[in-house]
Amino acid sequence: MPATLALLASATTDSHAAAALAKRLGLELLPGPSAEVPAGLDALLLLDGDALSLHQTGPRAPGPVSVDFGSAAMRHRRKGGQNELLGRAVGVGRKPRLGVLDATAGLGRDSFVLADLGCTVLLCERVAVMAALLEYGLARARRDADPWLVATSARMSLQQGDARDLAPAELAAIDTIYLDPMFPPRGKSAAVKKDMALFQRLLETDGDEADSDRLLLWALGQAVARVVVKRPLKAPCLAGRKPSHQLRGKAVRFDVYVLSAFTDCAPGDPGRETGGG
Numbered sequence: 001m002p003a004t005l006a007l008l009a010s011a012t013t014d015s016h017a018a019a020a021l022a023k024r025l026g027l028e029l030l031p032g033p034s035a036e037v038p039a040g041l042d043a044l045l046l047l048d049g050d051a052l053s054l055h056q057t058g059p060r061a062p063g064p065v066s067v068d069f070g071s072a073a074m075r076h077r078r079k080g081g082q083n084e085l086l087g088r089a090v091g092v093g094r095k096p097r098l099g100v101l102d103a104t105a106g107l108g109r110d111s112f113v114l115a116d117l118g119c120t121v122l123l124c125e126r127v128a129v130m131a132a133l134l135e136y137g138l139a140r141a142r143r144d145a146d147p148w149l150v151a152t153s154a155r156m157s158l159q160q161g162d163a164r165d166l167a168p169a170e171l172a173a174i175d176t177i178y179l180d181p182m183f184p185p186r187g188k189s190a191a192v193k194k195d196m197a198l199f200q201r202l203l204e205t206d207g208d209e210a211d212s213d214r215l216l217l218w219a220l221g222q223a224v225a226r227v228v229v230k231r232p233l234k235a236p237c238l239a240g241r242k243p244s245h246q247l248r249g250k251a252v253r254f255d256v257y258v259l260s261a262f263t264d265c266a267p268g269d270p271g272r273e274t275g276g277g
Helices: 012-025 072-077 082-090 109-116 128-142 147-154 194-202 208-220
Strands: 005-009 043-048 051-056 099-102 120-125 156-160 176-179 226-232 245-248 252-258
Touching (some): 109 147, 120 128, 128 156
Parallel strands (some): 099 120, 099 176
Antiparallel strands (some): 043 051
16 A cells, blocks of 8 residues: 655745645645644655754654655765765766666665766656655755755756656766666565664655566667666566676575677777676
C-alpha cells in the first residue's frame, strides 16, 4: 500500500511557499505549524525556509530525511573506496566531461559522487516527493559558501519524471546510463530499516522488479557507450542480461554493459573495456 503523506510549513512565513509546493505535489497542506498530525499518516514533508525534509510518523520513527550534499556523511564519503568502483564502472577518466544519466536518482548521493569526480550528471526521479527533496537540496548546495559544494552541484541538473520520457536531444550528451533500482525485499532474517521501508512504499510501482528489467532494456537500446547497474552482491542480473563485466565491492556490485567506445577519449585511451573489471 502506498505511503500517505501531508505537507507542513515550519513557520507562518513559509505558508505561501508550502501552499504552492503542496499543490504541485498533490499533497494535503496541514493548517499551520502547530497543526495536529492526522491519524493514519505515514510521513510529513516539512518545509522550513529553504530546507525540505521528510519525517516518518509513529513511535520510534527514524530521524528526518533530507538531501544535504554538504553534510558530514557526504564529505566523509568523498574518501570512500566505493567511489573508485563507481567511477571506474561509469567510465570516469575515459573521456573529459563524461555525461552520466542517473535514471533512478533517489536521494542523489551517487549522482553527487559522480559530479565530484568530474562528471556532468542529469538526475531523473519519477517520484515527485523525492524529486522535490532533490530540488531543494541542489538549490541549497548552489547557494552554499563552500566553493567545492557550489562547483560540484553546478555539474548536476534535475528532471522530475521517468527517464524513458526524455527527448533524444536530452540524451545526446549522455555517455553512460546509471541505474540503481531499489534493492529486492530482504528475507525474514534481516528486516528492512524503517527509513528504507518508507522509501520502498514511496517508490512502490506495479511490479517493481519487472519495471527495473524494462528500464534496463530501455537503457541498453540507447545510443550510449555503456549502461551500469548497481546491485546487491548476490542479486540476479536485471532482465537476465549478463553484463560485459562486474566490479564488486563489499556490499554491492556494479554490472557494466559495454555498448561502444567512448568518443573524444584522451590520447592513448582505448575508450572501451571488454571484461574482467
